Amino acid sequence: MEAMSLSPAACLLCPQFWRLLGDRCYRLSIEKGVWTRAQKECEYQQSQLVVLRNVAERDELKAMAGVGNQPVWIGLQVSRNEWQWVDKSSFNSTDFGHLPVVENHCGTFKNSQVEEDECNGEHEWVCQKEPLRLQP
Numbered sequence: 525m526e527a528m529s530l531s532p533a534a535c536l537l538c539p540q541f542w543r544l545l546g547d548r549c550y551r552l553s554i555e556k557g558v559w560t561r562a563q564k565e566c567e568y569q570q571s572q573l574v575v576l577r578n579v580a581e582r583d584e585l586k587a588m589a590g591v592g593n594q595p596v597w598i599g600l601q602v603s604r605n606e607w608q609w610v611d612k613s614s615f616n617s618t619d620f621g622h623l624p625v626v627e628n629h630c631g632t633f634k635n636s637q638v639e640e641d642e643c644n645g646e647h648e649w650v651c652q653k654e655p656l657r658l659q660p
Contacts, residue, residue, distance in 0.1 A: 536655040545584040549655050550574065552588060552596065553648045559630040562597040562649035563610065571653035573599030575609040576638070579619050586636045589650060595639060597649035600631025607631070 538549035553565065566573050576582050576598070589596050599610035602625055607615035615631075617623070620638040623631070630643040633650070641647070 535658040538655050549653050550588045551651045556646040556648055559597050559643040566651035571651040572610050574650045574652045575599045575611050585633055595632035595634035595647050597647050598631045598633045602627055602629050
């Protein structure tokens with residue numbers, strides 16, 4: 525009988541007041557602000573506004589943001605007449621639905637849906653960052 529060599533999994537840790545969902549850490553703000561303030565507050569915490577890579581992450585964000593009817597800022601904004609995430613990746617309308625392209629509009633998340641609002645609206649926001657990986 526051959527012994528199987530399995531490499532042990534790393535332990536993923538998030539800072540205090542952050543929540544590990546999937547392979548990333550998330551934090552919901554306790555304040556409200558305009559989109560640019562949300563972006564700066566996330567950067568101050570060595571993080572960024574949430575970027576959704578796929579539908580699974582949308583579902584994780586739903587768990588984080590709760591089931592309330594209040595939208596939260598995410599890392600999506602209109603730039604050069606198209607929707608773009610803060611990490612410069614393109615917005616996938618196939619996964620998240622079509623959003624009208626309107627200058628000075630930014631992305632929100634509400635009731636499991638990606639939506640849009642004027643960037644000077646006041647909402648809570650969700651930051652994300654990579655977890656600390658402890659190898660065994």
